[in-house]
Amino acid sequence: xxxxxxxxxxxxxxxxxxxxxxxxxxxxxxxxxxxxxxxxxxxxxxxxxxxxxxxxxxxxxxxxxxxxxxxxxxxxxxxxxxxxxxxxxxxxxxxxxxxxxxxxxxxxxxxxxxxxxxxxxxxxxxxxxxxxxxxxxxxxxxxxxxxxxxxxxxxxxxxxxxxxxxxxxxxxxxxxxxxxxxxxxxxxxxxxxxxxxxxxxxxxxxxxxxxxxxxxxxxxxxxxxxxxxxxxxxxxxxxxxxxxxxxxxxxxxxx
Amino acid sequence: xxxxxxxxxxxxxxxxxxxxxxxxxxxxxxxxxxxxxxxxxxxxxxxxxxxxxxxxxxxxxxxxxxxxxxxxxxxxxxxxxxxxxxxxxxxxxxxxxxxxxxxxxxxxxxxxxxxxxxxxxxxxxxxxxxxxxxxxxxxxxxxxxxxxxxxxxxxxxxxxxxxxxxxxxxxxxxxxxxxxxxxxxxxxx
Numbered sequence: 001x002x003x004x005x006x007x008x009x010x011x012x013x014x015x016x017x018x019x020x021x022x023x024x025x026x027x028x029x030x031x032x033x034x035x036x037x038x039x040x041x042x043x044x045x046x047x048x049x050x051x052x053x054x055x056x057x058x059x060x061x062x063x064x065x066x067x068x069x070x071x072x073x074x075x076x077x078x079x080x081x082x083x084x085x086x087x088x089x090x091x092x093x094x095x096x097x098x099x100x101x102x103x104x105x106x107x108x109x110x111x112x113x114x115x116x117x118x119x120x121x122x123x124x125x126x127x128x129x130x131x132x133x134x135x136x137x138x139x140x141x142x143x144x145x146x147x148x149x150x151x152x153x154x155x156x157x158x159x160x161x162x163x164x165x166x167x168x169x170x171x172x173x174x175x176x177x178x179x180x181x182x183x184x185x186x187x188x189x190x191x192x193x194x195x196x197x198x199x200x201x202x203x204x205x206x207x208x209x210x211x212x213x214x215x216x217x218x219x220x221x222x223x224x225x226x227x228x229x230x231x232x233x234x235x236x237x238x239x240x241x242x243x244x245x246x247x248x249x250x251x252x253x254x255x
Numbered sequence: 256x257x258x259x260x261x262x263x264x265x266x267x268x269x270x271x272x273x274x275x276x277x278x279x280x281x282x283x284x285x286x287x288x289x290x291x292x293x294x295x296x297x298x299x300x301x302x303x304x305x306x307x308x309x310x311x312x313x314x315x316x317x318x319x320x321x322x323x324x325x326x327x328x329x330x331x332x333x334x335x336x337x338x339x340x341x342x343x344x345x346x347x348x349x350x351x352x353x354x355x356x357x358x359x360x361x362x363x364x365x366x367x368x369x370x371x372x373x374x375x376x377x378x379x380x381x382x383x384x385x386x387x388x389x390x391x392x393x394x395x396x397x398x399x400x401x402x403x404x405x406x407x408x409x410x411x412x413x414x415x416x417x418x419x420x421x422x423x424x425x426x427x428x429x430x431x432x433x434x435x436x437x438x439x440x441x442x443x444x
Contacts, residue, residue, distance in 0.1 A: 055338035060292030
Protein backbone atom coordinates (compact mmCIF):
# COMPACT_ATOMS: atom_id res chain seq x y z
CA UNK A 1 0.00 0.00 0.00
CA UNK A 2 1.31 3.40 -0.94
CA UNK A 3 0.89 5.67 2.06
CA UNK A 4 1.05 8.63 -0.33
CA UNK A 5 -2.37 7.72 -1.56
CA UNK A 6 -3.75 7.83 1.95
CA UNK A 7 -2.70 11.18 3.35
CA UNK A 8 -5.17 10.90 6.25
CA UNK A 9 -3.64 7.61 7.33
CA UNK A 10 -0.10 8.93 6.90
CA UNK A 11 -0.87 11.88 9.17
CA UNK A 12 -2.48 9.69 11.79
CA UNK A 13 0.50 7.33 11.79
CA UNK A 14 2.99 10.21 11.89
CA UNK A 15 1.13 11.77 14.82
CA UNK A 16 1.08 8.49 16.77
CA UNK A 17 4.73 7.95 15.87
CA UNK A 18 5.61 11.35 17.35
CA UNK A 19 3.45 10.78 20.42
CA UNK A 20 5.14 7.44 20.99
CA UNK A 21 1.97 5.37 21.02
CA UNK A 22 2.81 3.76 17.69
CA UNK A 23 4.99 0.92 18.90
CA UNK A 24 6.57 -2.38 17.97
CA UNK A 25 6.21 -3.74 14.43
CA UNK A 26 3.97 -0.93 13.23
CA UNK A 27 6.55 1.66 14.28
CA UNK A 28 9.40 -0.24 12.62
CA UNK A 29 7.43 -0.65 9.39
CA UNK A 30 6.67 3.06 9.21
CA UNK A 31 10.32 3.96 9.84
CA UNK A 32 11.34 1.43 7.18
CA UNK A 33 8.94 2.99 4.67
CA UNK A 34 10.31 6.45 5.52
CA UNK A 35 13.79 5.51 4.33
CA UNK A 36 14.25 7.13 0.96
CA UNK A 37 10.74 8.58 0.99
CA UNK A 38 10.83 12.31 1.58
CA UNK A 39 7.04 12.67 1.86
CA UNK A 40 6.89 10.26 4.78
CA UNK A 41 10.05 11.75 6.28
CA UNK A 42 8.54 15.22 6.18
CA UNK A 43 5.33 13.99 7.81
CA UNK A 44 7.32 12.36 10.62
CA UNK A 45 9.51 15.43 11.13
CA UNK A 46 6.56 17.83 11.16
CA UNK A 47 4.68 15.84 13.76
CA UNK A 48 7.82 15.30 15.84
CA UNK A 49 8.32 19.07 16.02
CA UNK A 50 4.66 19.64 16.83
CA UNK A 51 4.44 17.07 19.60
CA UNK A 52 7.84 17.68 21.16
CA UNK A 53 6.72 21.25 22.01
CA UNK A 54 4.38 19.61 24.55
CA UNK A 55 7.22 19.60 27.07
CA UNK A 56 6.88 23.39 27.17
CA UNK A 57 3.20 23.34 28.13
CA UNK A 58 3.52 22.18 31.71
CA UNK A 59 3.24 25.16 34.04
CA UNK A 60 6.16 26.02 36.25
CA UNK A 61 6.79 25.20 39.88
CA UNK A 62 9.56 26.94 41.76
CA UNK A 63 12.21 24.40 42.72
CA UNK A 64 13.77 24.56 46.19
CA UNK A 65 16.85 26.74 46.41
CA UNK A 66 18.98 23.78 47.33
CA UNK A 67 18.90 22.51 43.74
CA UNK A 68 21.00 25.39 42.42
CA UNK A 69 23.51 24.96 45.22
CA UNK A 70 23.84 21.30 44.37
CA UNK A 71 24.35 22.12 40.67
CA UNK A 72 26.96 24.70 41.52
CA UNK A 73 28.73 22.30 43.85
CA UNK A 74 28.63 19.42 41.39
CA UNK A 75 30.09 21.52 38.60
CA UNK A 76 32.56 23.30 40.87
CA UNK A 77 31.16 26.62 39.70
CA UNK A 78 32.12 28.55 42.81
CA UNK A 79 35.74 27.91 41.81
CA UNK A 80 34.95 28.70 38.19
CA UNK A 81 33.48 32.01 39.22
CA UNK A 82 36.33 32.76 41.58
CA UNK A 83 38.81 32.21 38.76
CA UNK A 84 36.75 34.21 36.29
CA UNK A 85 36.49 37.05 38.78
CA UNK A 86 40.21 37.09 39.44
CA UNK A 87 42.47 37.68 36.45
CA UNK A 88 45.78 36.00 37.36
CA UNK A 89 47.92 39.16 37.15
CA UNK A 90 45.61 40.97 39.55
CA UNK A 91 45.04 38.06 41.85
CA UNK A 92 45.88 40.01 44.99
CA UNK A 93 43.74 43.04 44.12
CA UNK A 94 41.07 43.72 46.71
CA UNK A 95 38.57 44.13 43.87
CA UNK A 96 38.95 40.55 42.77
CA UNK A 97 38.60 39.32 46.30
CA UNK A 98 35.52 41.39 46.85
CA UNK A 99 33.86 40.05 43.72
CA UNK A 100 34.62 36.53 44.75
CA UNK A 101 33.15 37.07 48.17
CA UNK A 102 30.07 38.74 46.78
CA UNK A 103 29.47 35.91 44.37
CA UNK A 104 29.75 33.34 47.05
CA UNK A 105 27.34 35.38 49.11
CA UNK A 106 24.90 35.36 46.24
CA UNK A 107 24.60 31.65 46.66
CA UNK A 108 24.95 31.76 50.40
CA UNK A 109 21.89 33.95 50.43
CA UNK A 110 19.92 31.02 49.13
CA UNK A 111 20.87 28.91 52.05
CA UNK A 112 20.23 31.78 54.36
CA UNK A 113 16.86 32.61 52.90
CA UNK A 114 15.90 29.06 53.51
CA UNK A 115 17.56 29.02 56.91
CA UNK A 116 15.80 32.13 58.09
CA UNK A 117 12.39 31.25 56.67
CA UNK A 118 11.13 29.39 59.69
CA UNK A 119 12.36 31.63 62.45
CA UNK A 120 9.40 31.17 64.76
CA UNK A 121 9.14 27.43 64.24
CA UNK A 122 12.86 27.23 64.78
CA UNK A 123 12.82 29.15 68.05
CA UNK A 124 10.00 27.00 69.41
CA UNK A 125 11.69 23.81 68.37
CA UNK A 126 14.93 25.04 69.84
CA UNK A 127 13.40 25.85 73.19
CA UNK A 128 11.71 22.48 73.42
CA UNK A 129 14.46 20.41 71.93
CA UNK A 130 17.33 21.93 73.85
CA UNK A 131 15.89 21.33 77.28
CA UNK A 132 17.04 17.73 77.76
CA UNK A 133 20.55 18.42 76.53
CA UNK A 134 21.41 21.78 78.00
CA UNK A 135 23.84 21.59 80.91
CA UNK A 136 21.96 21.96 84.18
CA UNK A 137 24.47 24.34 85.69
CA UNK A 138 26.48 26.63 83.50
CA UNK A 139 30.15 26.91 84.27
CA UNK A 140 30.69 23.62 86.08
CA UNK A 141 34.26 22.60 85.21
CA UNK A 142 34.25 19.76 82.68
CA UNK A 143 30.53 20.07 81.95
CA UNK A 144 29.43 20.63 78.37
CA UNK A 145 29.37 24.29 77.36
CA UNK A 146 27.19 24.69 74.36
CA UNK A 147 28.48 27.75 72.59
CA UNK A 148 26.54 27.34 69.34
CA UNK A 149 23.30 25.72 68.28
CA UNK A 150 21.53 25.15 64.98
CA UNK A 151 18.11 23.77 64.20
CA UNK A 152 18.05 22.51 60.65
CA UNK A 153 14.80 22.13 58.81
CA UNK A 154 13.52 20.81 55.55
CA UNK A 155 11.69 22.74 52.87
CA UNK A 156 8.35 22.37 54.58
CA UNK A 157 9.94 24.12 57.61
CA UNK A 158 9.84 20.95 59.69
CA UNK A 159 12.66 20.87 62.21
CA UNK A 160 14.75 17.86 61.35
CA UNK A 161 18.07 18.15 63.13
CA UNK A 162 19.43 19.82 66.23
CA UNK A 163 23.15 20.51 66.32
CA UNK A 164 24.85 21.69 69.50
CA UNK A 165 28.48 22.68 69.44
CA UNK A 166 30.59 22.76 72.54
CA UNK A 167 33.50 24.80 71.23
CA UNK A 168 35.32 24.71 74.56
CA UNK A 169 35.62 20.94 74.20
CA UNK A 170 35.60 20.85 70.38
CA UNK A 171 32.58 18.57 70.45
CA UNK A 172 29.66 18.72 68.09
CA UNK A 173 26.52 16.77 68.98
CA UNK A 174 23.86 15.94 66.41
CA UNK A 175 20.31 15.02 67.46
CA UNK A 176 17.93 13.78 64.81
CA UNK A 177 14.43 15.19 65.15
CA UNK A 178 13.15 13.41 62.03
CA UNK A 179 14.13 10.45 59.93
CA UNK A 180 14.99 10.80 56.27
CA UNK A 181 14.33 7.66 54.18
CA UNK A 182 17.64 6.57 52.68
CA UNK A 183 18.49 3.73 50.32
CA UNK A 184 21.11 1.28 51.54
CA UNK A 185 23.79 2.92 49.38
CA UNK A 186 23.07 6.45 50.63
CA UNK A 187 24.13 8.49 53.61
CA UNK A 188 23.50 11.97 54.93
CA UNK A 189 26.40 14.38 55.11
CA UNK A 190 26.61 17.49 57.27
CA UNK A 191 28.21 20.63 55.84
CA UNK A 192 29.40 23.90 57.27
CA UNK A 193 28.95 26.88 54.98
CA UNK A 194 31.58 29.53 55.54
CA UNK A 195 30.82 33.12 54.62
CA UNK A 196 33.30 32.65 51.79
CA UNK A 197 34.78 29.65 50.04
CA UNK A 198 33.27 26.25 49.44
CA UNK A 199 31.24 24.17 51.91
CA UNK A 200 33.29 22.18 54.40
CA UNK A 201 32.29 18.65 55.34
CA UNK A 202 31.48 18.15 59.00
CA UNK A 203 31.27 14.43 58.42
CA UNK A 204 28.96 11.73 57.18
CA UNK A 205 26.12 11.42 59.67
CA UNK A 206 25.92 8.34 61.82
CA UNK A 207 22.79 6.22 61.87
CA UNK A 208 22.23 6.84 65.60
CA UNK A 209 19.42 9.12 66.73
CA UNK A 210 22.04 11.21 68.46
CA UNK A 211 25.85 11.22 68.36
CA UNK A 212 28.84 13.37 69.19
CA UNK A 213 32.05 13.93 67.28
CA UNK A 214 35.28 15.73 68.02
CA UNK A 215 35.95 18.52 65.52
CA UNK A 216 38.85 20.85 65.11
CA UNK A 217 36.70 23.21 63.00
CA UNK A 218 35.64 26.46 64.64
CA UNK A 219 31.85 26.87 64.76
CA UNK A 220 32.04 30.65 64.30
CA UNK A 221 33.38 29.99 60.78
CA UNK A 222 30.06 28.46 59.70
CA UNK A 223 27.03 30.75 59.85
CA UNK A 224 24.94 28.09 58.12
CA UNK A 225 24.86 24.30 58.31
CA UNK A 226 23.29 22.05 55.71
CA UNK A 227 22.71 18.35 55.08
CA UNK A 228 22.84 16.62 51.71
CA UNK A 229 22.05 13.11 50.49
CA UNK A 230 25.26 11.44 49.30
CA UNK A 231 26.55 7.99 48.38
CA UNK A 232 27.39 6.05 51.54
CA UNK A 233 30.89 7.14 52.47
CA UNK A 234 30.16 10.74 51.63
CA UNK A 235 30.27 13.18 48.73
CA UNK A 236 32.82 12.22 46.07
CA UNK A 237 33.52 15.95 45.80
CA UNK A 238 35.39 17.11 48.91
CA UNK A 239 34.36 20.73 48.22
CA UNK A 240 30.62 20.37 48.34
CA UNK A 241 27.52 18.22 48.08
CA UNK A 242 26.79 16.19 44.96
CA UNK A 243 23.32 15.06 46.01
CA UNK A 244 20.24 17.11 46.87
CA UNK A 245 20.48 19.38 49.90
CA UNK A 246 17.59 18.43 52.17
CA UNK A 247 18.09 20.42 55.38
CA UNK A 248 19.66 23.71 56.33
CA UNK A 249 19.71 26.07 59.26
CA UNK A 250 21.62 28.91 60.87
CA UNK A 251 24.28 28.16 63.45
CA UNK A 252 23.94 30.79 66.15
CA UNK A 253 25.91 31.56 69.30
CA UNK A 254 24.02 30.91 72.54
CA UNK A 255 25.41 33.97 74.28
CA UNK B 256 4.22 44.32 40.60
CA UNK B 257 5.32 45.99 37.41
CA UNK B 258 6.28 44.10 34.32
CA UNK B 259 9.99 44.04 33.49
CA UNK B 260 10.93 46.56 30.80
CA UNK B 261 11.64 43.83 28.31
CA UNK B 262 10.53 40.26 28.78
CA UNK B 263 13.16 37.65 28.02
CA UNK B 264 12.48 35.81 24.79
CA UNK B 265 13.75 32.61 23.18
CA UNK B 266 16.55 34.77 21.72
CA UNK B 267 17.64 35.61 25.28
CA UNK B 268 17.89 31.90 26.02
CA UNK B 269 19.87 31.22 22.85
CA UNK B 270 22.36 33.93 23.84
CA UNK B 271 22.72 32.43 27.30
CA UNK B 272 23.20 28.91 25.94
CA UNK B 273 26.00 30.23 23.72
CA UNK B 274 27.71 31.72 26.76
CA UNK B 275 27.17 28.52 28.76
CA UNK B 276 28.86 26.64 25.93
CA UNK B 277 31.93 28.83 26.66
CA UNK B 278 31.72 27.78 30.34
CA UNK B 279 30.33 31.07 31.57
CA UNK B 280 29.02 30.22 35.02
CA UNK B 281 27.06 33.47 35.36
CA UNK B 282 25.20 32.65 32.15
CA UNK B 283 24.23 29.26 33.60
CA UNK B 284 22.92 31.05 36.67
CA UNK B 285 20.86 33.42 34.54
CA UNK B 286 19.55 30.53 32.47
CA UNK B 287 18.58 28.75 35.67
CA UNK B 288 16.75 31.84 36.93
CA UNK B 289 14.72 32.03 33.73
CA UNK B 290 13.93 28.38 33.14
CA UNK B 291 14.21 26.35 36.35
CA UNK B 292 10.61 26.76 37.42
CA UNK B 293 9.33 25.71 34.01
CA UNK B 294 11.66 22.72 33.93
CA UNK B 295 10.93 21.74 37.52
CA UNK B 296 7.20 21.81 36.73
CA UNK B 297 7.86 19.40 33.89
CA UNK B 298 10.00 17.06 35.98
CA UNK B 299 7.37 17.08 38.71
CA UNK B 300 4.60 16.38 36.23
CA UNK B 301 6.46 13.30 34.96
CA UNK B 302 7.87 12.02 38.24
CA UNK B 303 5.26 13.19 40.78
CA UNK B 304 7.76 12.83 43.67
CA UNK B 305 9.42 16.11 44.57
CA UNK B 306 12.74 14.61 45.60
CA UNK B 307 13.04 12.77 42.29
CA UNK B 308 12.11 15.91 40.38
CA UNK B 309 14.82 17.82 42.28
CA UNK B 310 17.43 15.21 41.44
CA UNK B 311 16.39 15.25 37.79
CA UNK B 312 16.46 19.05 37.61
CA UNK B 313 19.98 19.00 39.03
CA UNK B 314 21.13 16.31 36.57
CA UNK B 315 19.52 18.22 33.72
CA UNK B 316 21.34 21.48 34.43
CA UNK B 317 24.60 19.58 34.76
CA UNK B 318 23.87 18.15 31.29
CA UNK B 319 22.88 21.55 29.91
CA UNK B 320 26.26 22.86 31.11
CA UNK B 321 28.10 19.96 29.51
CA UNK B 322 26.20 19.81 26.23
CA UNK B 323 25.33 23.46 25.59
CA UNK B 324 27.90 23.48 22.77
CA UNK B 325 25.81 20.83 20.98
CA UNK B 326 22.72 23.06 20.93
CA UNK B 327 21.75 24.17 17.41
CA UNK B 328 19.31 27.04 17.30
CA UNK B 329 18.18 26.04 13.79
CA UNK B 330 17.10 22.57 14.91
CA UNK B 331 15.03 23.26 18.00
CA UNK B 332 13.84 26.14 20.13
CA UNK B 333 15.97 26.62 23.26
CA UNK B 334 13.17 25.87 25.73
CA UNK B 335 12.21 22.76 23.77
CA UNK B 336 15.83 21.58 23.80
CA UNK B 337 16.23 22.06 27.54
CA UNK B 338 12.82 20.59 28.33
CA UNK B 339 13.64 17.55 26.19
CA UNK B 340 16.76 17.00 28.32
CA UNK B 341 14.60 17.14 31.44
CA UNK B 342 12.05 14.74 29.95
CA UNK B 343 14.74 12.26 28.95
CA UNK B 344 16.40 12.38 32.36
CA UNK B 345 13.01 11.99 34.04
CA UNK B 346 12.12 9.00 31.85
CA UNK B 347 15.50 7.44 32.65
CA UNK B 348 14.74 7.95 36.30
CA UNK B 349 11.34 6.30 35.96
CA UNK B 350 12.94 3.29 34.31
CA UNK B 351 15.47 2.98 37.14
CA UNK B 352 12.98 3.13 39.98
CA UNK B 353 9.96 1.03 40.68
CA UNK B 354 7.27 2.55 38.50
CA UNK B 355 4.51 1.14 40.69
CA UNK B 356 5.50 3.76 43.24
CA UNK B 357 4.54 6.57 40.90
CA UNK B 358 1.19 5.30 39.77
CA UNK B 359 -0.86 8.16 38.50
CA UNK B 360 -4.05 8.91 40.30
CA UNK B 361 -6.59 11.64 40.13
CA UNK B 362 -5.78 12.55 43.70
CA UNK B 363 -2.17 13.12 42.69
CA UNK B 364 -3.27 14.91 39.59
CA UNK B 365 -5.06 17.45 41.74
CA UNK B 366 -1.85 18.30 43.56
CA UNK B 367 0.12 18.81 40.40
CA UNK B 368 0.17 21.86 38.20
CA UNK B 369 -2.62 21.89 35.68
CA UNK B 370 -1.77 21.43 32.06
CA UNK B 371 -1.27 24.65 30.17
CA UNK B 372 1.21 27.46 30.71
CA UNK B 373 0.58 30.44 32.92
CA UNK B 374 0.56 33.90 31.33
CA UNK B 375 3.94 34.77 32.86
CA UNK B 376 5.61 31.86 31.10
CA UNK B 377 4.51 32.57 27.59
CA UNK B 378 7.29 34.98 26.59
CA UNK B 379 9.95 32.26 26.69
CA UNK B 380 7.89 29.69 24.83
CA UNK B 381 8.70 28.64 21.31
CA UNK B 382 6.26 29.53 18.55
CA UNK B 383 5.50 25.81 18.14
CA UNK B 384 4.61 25.52 21.79
CA UNK B 385 2.27 28.52 21.66
CA UNK B 386 0.39 27.03 18.71
CA UNK B 387 0.24 23.65 20.39
CA UNK B 388 -1.03 25.24 23.63
CA UNK B 389 -3.91 26.90 21.76
CA UNK B 390 -4.84 23.64 20.08
CA UNK B 391 -4.52 21.49 23.21
CA UNK B 392 -7.04 23.85 24.80
CA UNK B 393 -9.63 22.66 22.30
CA UNK B 394 -9.34 19.01 23.29
CA UNK B 395 -11.75 17.50 25.79
CA UNK B 396 -10.07 17.18 29.20
CA UNK B 397 -9.94 13.38 28.90
CA UNK B 398 -8.33 13.57 25.48
CA UNK B 399 -5.86 16.17 26.68
CA UNK B 400 -4.87 14.13 29.68
CA UNK B 401 -4.44 10.92 27.68
CA UNK B 402 -2.39 12.63 24.96
CA UNK B 403 -0.14 14.48 27.41
CA UNK B 404 0.35 11.42 29.61
CA UNK B 405 1.30 9.29 26.60
CA UNK B 406 3.94 11.77 25.51
CA UNK B 407 5.27 13.20 28.76
CA UNK B 408 5.62 9.80 30.42
CA UNK B 409 6.29 7.90 27.18
CA UNK B 410 3.41 5.55 27.91
CA UNK B 411 1.74 3.06 25.60
CA UNK B 412 -2.03 2.95 25.14
CA UNK B 413 -2.32 0.21 27.74
CA UNK B 414 -0.07 2.03 30.22
CA UNK B 415 -2.17 5.18 29.87
CA UNK B 416 -5.29 3.03 30.35
CA UNK B 417 -3.82 1.57 33.54
CA UNK B 418 -2.77 5.02 34.79
CA UNK B 419 -6.19 6.52 34.23
CA UNK B 420 -8.03 3.32 35.22
CA UNK B 421 -10.17 3.24 32.10
CA UNK B 422 -10.57 0.53 29.44
CA UNK B 423 -7.92 0.29 26.71
CA UNK B 424 -10.47 0.98 23.96
CA UNK B 425 -11.48 4.22 25.66
CA UNK B 426 -7.90 5.45 25.80
CA UNK B 427 -7.29 4.51 22.16
CA UNK B 428 -10.30 6.54 21.12
CA UNK B 429 -9.39 9.53 23.35
CA UNK B 430 -5.91 9.65 21.85
CA UNK B 431 -7.11 9.11 18.31
CA UNK B 432 -9.73 11.84 18.55
CA UNK B 433 -7.35 14.10 20.39
CA UNK B 434 -4.74 13.77 17.66
CA UNK B 435 -7.40 14.31 14.98
CA UNK B 436 -8.40 17.56 16.64
CA UNK B 437 -4.79 18.63 16.91
CA UNK B 438 -4.30 17.88 13.24
CA UNK B 439 -7.29 20.02 12.27
CA UNK B 440 -6.21 22.83 14.55
CA UNK B 441 -2.54 22.85 13.60
CA UNK B 442 -3.29 22.63 9.87
CA UNK B 443 -2.32 20.21 7.12
CA UNK B 444 1.24 19.08 6.49
